[in-house]
Amino acid sequence: MPYDGAVVLLTGLPSSGKSTLARQAHERLLLAGRPAEVLDGDEVRRQFWPELTLSSADRSANLARIAALAALLARNGVLVLAAAIAPYSDDRKAMRVLLEGSGFRFHEVHVATPLEVCIERDVKGLYARHRRGEISKLTGVDAVYEVPAAPELTIDTSRMSVEDSVSVLLKGALGNAFEPAADR
């Protein structure tokens, strides 16, 4: 395998910037010739297991399946950027255990944009729909987000440009993951 597989989990509130960071990092990685994939929690659910709902149990199942999919890609040398709210510590821990136990580097990145900024961005209109009473159990509002206790990296996208955030992500969280295994 020319590259070592690795997995980065971007976890945080809705509209915190997870997907944006993942996509931009992905673009830079591909430009650098580094095999990489984004697994976006919502998209992956829709494409692969649309039966899963947003209940607590199904959110856990979604992250567990994303972890299994990430392992399948990582063992083929892919750097996986998983962007998912992933609100529960235990689920994130299980993901780490699976991936580190399989010999891959795993980096938990807390996209710690403050709730007020997330509400203002409201990319998918979720906060607005919640305000109108159309949805409930919105993470960060009336559903718990268990803040990561010891993430490898914390990024507050309200205090840094997307470009800088991506640089921090790629340098801080991935280290030498750019380089072919043989060159290290």
Place this chain on the structure above:
Amino acid sequence: MPYDGAVVLLTGLPSSGKSTLARQAHERLLLAGRPAEVLDGDEVRRQFWPELTLSSADRSANLARIAALAALLARNGVLVLAAAIAPYSDDRKAMRVLLEGSGFRFHEVHVATPLEVCIERDVKGLYARHRRGEISKLTGVDAVYEVPAAPELTIDTSRMSVEDSVSVLLKGALGNAFEPAADR
């Protein structure tokens, strides 16, 4: 990408030898340093979308999701060996359209072991359970298997050793898929 992705679909009756061929071919490919994965229809369903049943609609959905997963792997240079009954022509056609449309080579391999031999092998005890009336709608018995009209390759594992079948599979169906893209 050092290798071109490609997808081989091994289709046939239960106990026809699909999974055995896929696993042995996988082993030889890995020994040759060629990134490869087996996607076994039953295992993938259990691991990733256990909500799907064995109804016609869910069998179609299973193959469609396997195709999407295969595309994700193939675009990272993986040679995917998908072993699935895949009883419906339209579903296999859709898989071909997706993968060829994405620029990957796709090979349909009909594992055409005669029903009598499959019944005799009965690796998973399905034919016996059907005889005892414990299950119904068993492909090849009381559920249709639409025989591939123009597969890239047909292998009858009752007339050839596993080793020879794997050689035929790797040479006939994969051609130069072993070699790094740059060497061709």
